[in-house]
Amino acid sequence: MEELVIRAGQGDREALDSVCARFERLVRKYARQAHLWPVAEDALAEGRLAVVLAVREYDDAAGVPFAGFAASRVRYALWNLFKRERRRWKVESPLPADGDADGEGGVFAILAAPGDLAMEVEIRLRGAAVREILLQLPERQREVIEKTVLGEAKLSEAAAGMGMSVQAAHNLKKRGLARLKVLCAGM
Numbered sequence: 001m002e003e004l005v006i007r008a009g010q011g012d013r014e015a016l017d018s019v020c021a022r023f024e025r026l027v028r029k030y031a032r033q034a035h036l037w038p039v040a041e042d043a044l045a046e047g048r049l050a051v052v053l054a055v056r057e058y059d060d061a062a063g064v065p066f067a068g069f070a071a072s073r074v075r076y077a078l079w080n081l082f083k084r085e086r087r088r089w090k091v092e093s094p095l096p097a098d099g100d101a102d103g104e105g106g107v108f109a110i111l112a113a114p115g116d117l118a119m120e121v122e123i124r125l126r127g128a129a130v131r132e133i134l135l136q137l138p139e140r141q142r143e144v145i146e147k148t149v150l151g152e153a154k155l156s157e158a159a160a161g162m163g164m165s166v167q168a169a170h171n172l173k174k175r176g177l178a179r180l181k182v183l184c185a186g187m
Contacts, residue, residue, distance in 0.1 A: 005066045008055045016055060023051045023070055030078050039085050043078055050077035133183045141176030144169050149177075 001022075008015035027047035036043040054073040058066055134142050140162070147158040148169075159169035 001066055002060055005055055005058055006060060009058060016052070019055055020048065020051055023074070024048075026071060027051060027074055030074050033078075035082055036078060039081065042085075043081060046077050046081045047074045050074045130184070133180060136183060137176050137179060141172050141179065144172045145176045145180070148173060 004015050004019055008019050027044060027050075031040060031043035031047050050073045051070055054066070054070040057073075058069055060066075134145065137145070143162060144158055147153040147161070148155055153161070155169055155173070156166050159166045162169065164172075
């Protein structure tokens with residue numbers, strides 16, 4: 001084995017392939033540990049690379065058998081891989097699929113928010129101004145407009161809720177919208 005490793009270290013491709021093949025079971029053994037399951041493919045690649053680097057760095061004069069040297073290199077390479085991945089897992093936050101615990105949309109709601117932010121702010125500011133102008137309307141006109149235009153009620157539902165005919169509610173709505181148009185022109 002030592003002669004094969006020395007030949008592989010000197011650039012003999014067949015010797016390197018032979019050494020890697022002999023240590024494949026060892027690499028698989030260490031790469032299949034439970035803590036490495038999420039990165040199993042990376043662990044196999046890292047272990048194989050550790051064997052190749054062990055071949056290149058092996059010094060037979062040190063008196064250490066290559067099998068022990070390679071096993072320790074594979075074991076520590078995979079341990080370092082696990083530590084790197086664990087650090088990365090601690091930093092990363094899982095993204096919620098349908099929203100976060102608060103019922104908000106989470107990151108996906110922010111990323112997928114339609115429209116222009118500046119336009120949304122302008123609409124909110126104008127909405128506040130429109131509410132102030134609505135307060136200038138007579139109470140019955142304001143009530144019909146709030147129920148039908150700003151709310152989701154049909155004209156007939158609004159009329160029934162206010163105790164009037166549909167035609168009277170329509171006239172109130174028409175006069176209120178005309179008055180709003182005049183008041184908003186001054187904005």
